[in-house]
Structures are given as C-alpha cells and as structure tokens.
Amino acid sequence: MKTFEEYLRENGEVGHIQSIIQSIVYISGLPKVKPKELVITETGIKGIVQGIEEELVEVLLLSPDKASIGERVARTNDNLKIPVSASFSGRIVNPLGEPIDGSGPIMGEKEERSVFQKALGIKDRVKISDQLDTGVSLVDVMIPLGKGQRELIMGDQKTGKTTFLLQIMTQQAKKNTLCIYVGIGKRSQDAKNVEEYLRKMGVFENCLIVFASSADPASLVFLAPYTGMTMAEYFRDTGRDVLIVLDDLTNHAKFYREISLLSKRMPARESYPGDIFHVHAALLERAGRIKKGDTSVSISALPVIETVQGDLTGYIPTNTMAMTDGHILFDASEYKKGRRPAVNVSLSVTRVGNQTQSQLEHKIRRALVERLNLYKKAQELAHFGFDLPLKTRTDLNVGERLEAVFDQESHTIVPKPAALILLGLVLHDYWASKSIDQVRVERTKLVEAFNKGLFKNIEASFSKVADLVSLDNLIKENEDLFGKVLYSNILTTSKIKEQVERGQK
C-alpha cells in the first residue's frame, strides 16, 4: 500500500481531523470523497468513509492506534482491500488479512480484493442439488443441508452450537472443502479452542480462521464477516467449494449498533440502526452455488445467532430467519436432557436441503419423522405411570434407540452411509432387545469401522438401494461383516426381531 504522501500527491485532496469519538472521526476537507472509500491519515491509520455531511466527513477508523485532532487525512480513491491467496489456508488472520497466529508473514503472491463486494446476480446462480455432508447423523438425515445453502444456527449460549459447527467443518475439510471460521467479537480463548480442535482432527490445513476479539475496535469486529466472505469468494473462484461459519451475527449486530449510536444515527427497533437487515442480508447473499464453466462451485454459509432463553421472536433472530434458507434450533431443554447435538428437530427447518436427498434418504426421513412423533406421544403416556400397551412400549423402545443412534460425541464424525445403516438397523428392530448402552457401544464400533473404510462394499451398493426393504436386504447380505465388527451374529438378532414381531401379532 502507498504512503500518505503518495496518496496526497496522487489525489490532490486533504482533510483535517476535527473531532474524535472512539473509533469515529469527523474530518473537514476531502471535497470529492465517496461513501465507503478508504482514507489514510498521516500516521498511516486507515479508515472507511461512513457518512458525508455538508462540511464534515464521518470516518470509521480501523487501526487501534490513536488519531489526533488536526491530523491530515488523504483519500486513496479506492475501497478497502485485503490480500488473499491460497497461502491463507491453515492460518489465523485478523479482519485486515494480517496473520495473528505467530507463524510469521503469509508468503507468496497475493491478490487484492475489495471487502465490500456486491453479491452475484440470478443469472450466475445454479440450483442447489448436492448435499452438504455435516458428519452429524441427526442433521444429515432429518435436516439435510445443501452446498450453497445459508442455514442459520440458533440457540442459547452453551447449547453446543460451536461444537456442532466444528464437526461440520471437520467433515467438510476432509472432503477438501475450504472451511472458514469467522470469530466475531469472541474471546481469544475461543479462537484457540477452535484451532486446537481442528488441529487435533488433522484438518487445520484446509481451514482458515478470521478472528476479531471483543477487545478489538468495533470497526474491526464489524469488518470481520466481510473479510471472511471475501476470502471465501476468492477460494470459490479458484474452483473449490467453501464453507463459512459466521460466529456470531448477534455480536456483529451489537457492534454495528455501537458504531451507529456513536455516529448519532437515529436508532430504530431495540436501538439497532435502521439498515441492520440490509447489512446482514447483503452479506449472506454473497453465499450460494454459482456456475463455473461446465461445473459449479459453492459457498455454504452457517451464520450463528445467540438467543436469550429460547426467544425466537427477537429482532435479530427473526431478521436472520427471513434471510436464510432454514434454521437449526439448539434447544436448552434438549441439552439438559443430555442430547448431543441438542437440536430441536420439530422446530428446525431446511428449505432447500430436501431436494439434495436421494429416494432412500427421503423414505428413511419420513419413517423417522413418524417414529419420532409416535415416541413423543408414547413418552407423554408413560408419564402417567400406568401399564402401557405393547404398541406404546414398542414405540418407546424404537424412540430410545433412535435417540441413542443420533447422540454423537464432540469428536465423533458419522459419515452419511454409516448414519443410514445405523438407522436401518433401528428401524428394522435389529437392536430391539439390546440395552441402550449396548446400542451405544455397537453404534460407536460401526462408526469407527466405517471411518476405517471397512464398509466400502456397502457404500458402493447404496446407489441400488431405493427403499427400506432393500436396505434391510443389504444389511442381511453383509451379516458376516457386521459380525466381524460387532462380535455378534446379526442373524441372531434378526431371530429376536422375528420373536418380537410374533409377540406383536
């Protein structure tokens, strides 16, 4: 970047700082300055033009250095740009693209990209048809996501949202998707925890962290998601699918509110600025699936919203629900019951994920929805304490096993074929006579076996499986393999299954 003197000579305009209010300064002069233009002070502090009044220009300073009254300011005649390149992968940077992980400068040739880009239009977009494997069986089967989808992750604090997001990032990074985690106004320890998790899972080299801590100036925190999205666009344009996590937009809204109130803008609902909807909508519109030659590439966005006591009717949550393609709700009551992930499936929505599922997945999901609803009703009946009929007991039995299958530890990634097999085993009552603990143990063994590649033949045959009956046949055909993994004969289990069926009759 050029120096102040160079910009001064090049553009021939100068301003003087008249007043300073935290990160906001008011500058006289600069007669032809444009909105959102980058300006630079004598001491090298950069700022973005926020507003232009008759005699003064309002500028949001980016650097934590202090400006002084009377300091000269020059125009750059350009927008704020950040450096981007493939070398950013595996690094932690601040919203200005500067490395903050202590691993030295980012080497190699870099491209400069404007942070405030306009989203691509309709003609560049393609229908979302590929599923985004999350590695979390509950989501992959019940709330499927597509590549290019914007899915809101909502919930109270400490309900497991970040853990869930890290699981998705791990699964996608293993498939060579570039994963970007944007920490917005978080604690530095949170960024460290994210880095450690991704390194432990061996996928950090396919990830990038853009981080603005709560101690950074409000301007940098405001900029963080834009930087993340700009980097996502760069990697998308190189032909890679990208997953971007914005953690969290509630903080982003609060910092933007702070900036707007300091700028003496008229506050709207809950004192947020009137354009808060546009700010978030324009940001999220930059995600999506677009054409690239004969193929397509995508940026899938997972913005996070923190609610208070499960209140979904707040201003920011309702705004972001309106501008995304669905939401996954993390329920504090599910969390207290021990469910992990603590997702409330009945209140979660996916608007485009369904079109990415295969026929078999559709049928499994429909069967699961039915079984889970029956389970809920059976639970309500069980509270009364009287003797339950056989059908209700069966519904409880199946529901408990489904919950055991859906429960997933933070470091466990369940590939989708594994999830379908596990659910097939439950739906066909293979685990009907086993205890919940046994089910959990066998589930873990099966997932480990899948991750080691022992079930490659089954995965290869999935394309021929179109319904639950053929899934059952597939399981029976591979009973030896199941026996090797589980150290038990699955046919024995099927005999018990037949007994249960006879008992039901």
Added chain:
Amino acid sequence: MDTSVFKEFTTNINTVDKLNELLTDASEAETTSFASSAKHLSASIKGKVSKKFEEIIRNLEARNELPKSPEDRSKFFEGLKEYLQKLPRISLELAFNPTEKFVNKISNFLKEGSDSTPILDIQVKPNILAGTTIEKDGVFKDYSYTTRLDQILKQKYSQRTNENV
C-alpha cells in the same frame, strides 16, 4: 448579526499568526467587558490588547457601533471570533522563511478576484527544496521542487532500465 463591522478588524490580517493575535485580543476584550464597569471599553482594554485593536474599538465607540451593555458586548465579541474562525485559509509550505514583504505580495495576489483576504498558514519545510505546496478547502496542489525532482529521476531510471533490457 451584521458582520460588515467585523471587516474593519481584518484589514491587514493576512497570516495565521496575526489572526491568532486578533483572536486573543477579542477574548481579552470580551473578558474585560464583564469585569469592567467603565463606560468606554477602549479605556479598560488599554495596555491589554494591541494598539490597532484598541484604536478600532475607540472608532466603533465614537460611531456608536459598539454595544453598550456587557451582555451585548459579549455577544459582539463571540460573533467576531466566529467570523474570524470562518475566514478562508490557505496553507502554504515554503522552503524558506518569507519576509513580510513577500507574504504581503502573495496575499495581494490571492486577494485579486476575491471579496476577502485569505489567511495564509505558512509552514517552513526546507526538505521541499523550492517551490511550494498549497492547500485550500481540502484541495492539495504540490508545486514543490522535491516532487518534480522525484519525477525526473524516476523517468531517467526507468529509461536506463529499459535501455539495459
């Protein structure tokens, strides 16, 4: 407030230093307006302000153009200070310390075609070697010799590089 009376104060005020002196005198006169009960302000401010300022105040008193009550006088001097702060300013960077005659010459040149004398904020910067930089209403023009020399040297260097290639 009628600002035509203020123009009397600004005759021969053409630099920031002179302007600052005038502002100081105006502040002193404002303070004295309240502190003194004397009918004639010019008598109260004698010795505390410059002779020229004192003379202007005396002339205004003679023509009954200076307010009589302390509150009105205070408003008068507030208005004067506001008027002085809004005078057009031009910042100049020169490589040498200019004489009074030189400053007046520049001032008269800039006054042509304008209804008011701009206030010159002259800074001495020997590193520009010669020429000047001018800044007015946010517009910056660099006529310094250093910049011109830089351009010539860059041109020569790029020519030589091309020849070597």
